[in-house]
Amino acid sequence: MxxxxxxxxxxxxxxxxxxxxxxxxxxxxxxxxxxxxxxxxxxxxxxxxxxxxxxxxxxxxxxxxxxxxxxxxxxxxxxxxxxxxxxxxxxxxxxxxxxxxxxxxxxxxxxxxxxxxxxxxxxxxxxxxxxxxxxxxxxxxxxxxxxxxxxxxxxxxxxxxxxxxxxxxxxxxxxxxxxxxxxxxxxxxxxxxxxxxxxxxxxxxxxxxxxxxxxxxxxxxxxxxxxxxxxxxxxxxxxxxxxxxxxxxxxxxSAPDVALQPLVTDDSPSREVVVRFRDTRATDVRIAGDFNGWVPDKGVRSLIEAEGETRIWTKILHLAPGRYQYRYVVDGEWREDPDNPDGVASQVGGRKISKTSCTTSSRSRSAPRILPASARPARRRWRCRSSPFPSRAATWCARRSHGT
Ligand SMILES: Nc1ncnc2c1ncn2[C@@H]1O[C@H](COP(=O)(O)OP(=O)(O)OP(=O)(O)O)[C@@H](O)[C@H]1O
Ligand SMILES: [Mg+2]
Structure with missing residues (x-):
């Protein structure tokens, strides 16, 4: 407690x-x-x-x-x-x-x-x-x-x-x-x-x-x-x-004992990963995951663009190759990433969860390429020592591209 x-x-x-x-x-x-x-x-x-x-x-x-x-x-x-x-x-x-x-x-x-x-x-x-x-x-x-x-x-x-x-x-x-x-x-x-x-x-x-x-x-x-x-x-x-x-x-x-801890250390450089969230009604959209200790938008560069009525929240993350969990916080409420088609709804402890996975395929600032969960890399994982939101997080893999 x-x-x-x-x-x-x-x-x-x-x-x-x-x-x-x-x-x-x-x-x-x-x-x-x-x-x-x-x-x-x-x-x-x-x-x-x-x-x-x-x-x-x-x-x-x-x-x-x-x-x-x-x-x-x-x-x-x-x-x-x-x-x-x-x-x-x-x-x-x-x-x-x-x-x-x-x-x-x-x-x-x-x-x-x-x-x-x-x-x-x-x-x-x-x-x-x-x-x-x-x-x-x-x-x-x-x-x-x-x-x-x-x-x-x-x-x-x-x-x-x-x-x-x-x-x-x-x-x-x-x-x-x-x-x-x-x-x-x-x-x-x-x-x-x-x-x-x-x-x-x-x-x-x-x-x-x-x-x-x-x-x-x-x-x-x-x-x-x-x-x-x-x-x-x-x-x-x-x-x-x-x-x-x-x-x-x-x-x-931010439990005192929660800390980001690399399971497999990796000397490869972090890369920019860009994700976008589109909505017409939201007034505040943040992203939280094990890459930023689940503190919404911490360490994230955030831009807001417009596409007609729709606003686009662009989040620029710096991630080392690895596997990540994340979710959006939209006007104070948790949301899955609607653009991640690998979401799977299930029930844990009576609460709805969804899991998704994807990998980045290039160094450049591009949206992550979505791959089936089976394509996740087994190595180079990061995880929260005690993930605060294991049941509500999406999983996201950012992987070093071949030849880099
Ligand atoms: N964010 C807020 N917006 C509007 N009213 C607020 C807000 N926060 C507190 N209040 C109101 O301000 C008053 C004081 O707040 P609160 O009772 O929480 O303070 P407190 O620090 O517990 O006071 P005390 O030291 O007397 O115990 C209350 O009437 C409360 O409803
Ligand atoms: Mg009081």
Whole structure:
């Protein structure tokens, strides 16, 4: 189970919105997800349709009782398909005082112990933290290996986050394990020059720490919260749903232990491979595969051309000879390559998959030549050590042409 803490001491920057909607998007992709509401305000609990006032047992018992950690599986409430919430309540605000006499070592390890009791019940636990770095947030950082810091695209937000990153680094040192921290720009209003400039500064400042995905302002996110559902359950085509779907792809693709690893090293040079996706309605088309760690458009040169009403997204990839898996992300949704005729639909774990294969036949920038799967080269393969999307990927072979 990947445990991800969503942390920022600044209020209102989108922590809860991110916990709930990233959870919804990961769950829709077939992951089993638990949202751990570690904020006494209980906003995540509410945004997932549970009323904190009517819940008998919440995380307070898990923290306060000596046998509490073992109670976590019992307090989890279903909040949708593949999605549960460990609820909070205002009573959590009394925990700091209640546990004050316990040694730091034990009172900060409660959540980690509790999550351990879940075994392999979930693929992801997303912890929504309160806007402070107190006992509960410390518990979250101890339990997690990854941290997402939602960052409102505004000047003051950037100013405060440096301090937070220093605090996290300090805590990680005390905890004794590494934390992979990433910044998520939120509440972005691309219509204003100010927001565009600020986003540029955030990217410049945090570079690779910053997600490619940006969460745009979208009123549907507020509406979904008030209806107690993740946005993808109530407004699938809203920008907010697209943005969190894209974030889910990026998160799923960037597990700390996922790395591109050549099975057979090859000193041959990489070559340009050009693929094209045609559509009249799509507004955003990206390509993700094991060649770019499943991060949409990472390391890819992208051009948009027009052919009458139809827009053509041209993706230029640099690939060493090998076998690759890829898919398109069209307005936040996974799609097979419609121009790859070798697609085969089948069912794995109830989900539709398709497999295709092709080889490049020349050095030049040309569309890949499609060959039957049996023509795949057995040698020169690359693969993701643990491919995040084995069931939804197309397979693509790029092969050194004869005589080169
Ligand atoms: N991308 C967005 N577009 C529009 N509204 C948003 C967006 N993200 C968050 N909001 C709204 O902004 C408010 C604050 O968001 P949220 O509750 O997620 O922040 P938070 O960091 O969890 O706040 P707190 O620190 O109080 O827990 C909420 O009303 C939420 O619906
Ligand atoms: Mg919140």
């Amino acid at each position: 990947r445990v991800i803490a969503i942390v920022n001491q600044k209020g209102g920057c989108g922590k809860t919105t991110t916990a709930v909607n990233l959870a919804g998007a990961l769950a829709a992709d077939g992951n089993r997800v638990l949202v751990v509401d570690l904020d006494p305000q209980a906003h995540a609990t509410l945004a997932l349709g549970a009323d904190p006032e009517r819940i008998d047992e919440n995380l307070y018992e898990v923290f306060a009782d000596p046998d509490g950690p073992g109670r976590l599986p019992r307090i989890c409430i279903p909040a949708g398909s593949n999605l549960d919430v460990a609820p909070s309540g205002i009573v959590l605000s009394a925990l700091e005082q209640k546990l004050a006499s316990e040694p730091v070592e034990t009172r900060t390890a409660r959540l980690a112990q509790a999550l351990d009791t879940l075994g392999d019940r979930y693929d992801f636990a997303l912890i929504d933290c309160a806007p402070n770095v107190g006992l509960l947030t410390f518990n979250a950082l101890r339990a997690a290996r990854e941290v997402i810091v939602p960052l409102e695209t505004s000047f003051f937000a950037i100013h405060g986050v440096q301090k937070l990153l220093e605090t996290i680094a300090l805590l990680a040192e005390r905890i004794g394990h590494e934390l992979q921290v990433r910044i998520l720009p939120t509440l972005y209003d691309g219509r204003t020059r100010y927001a565009r400039q600020t986003l540029g500064e955030i990217r410049e400042m945090f570079k690779d720490l910053c997600f490619d995905t940006v969460i745009r302002q979208n009123v549907k996110l507020r509406e979904a919260a008030s209806r107690g559902r993740p946005i993808n359950a109530v407004a699938r085509s809203a920008n907010g749903a697209h943005d969190y779907a894209a974030l889910a792809i990026e998160v799923a693709a």
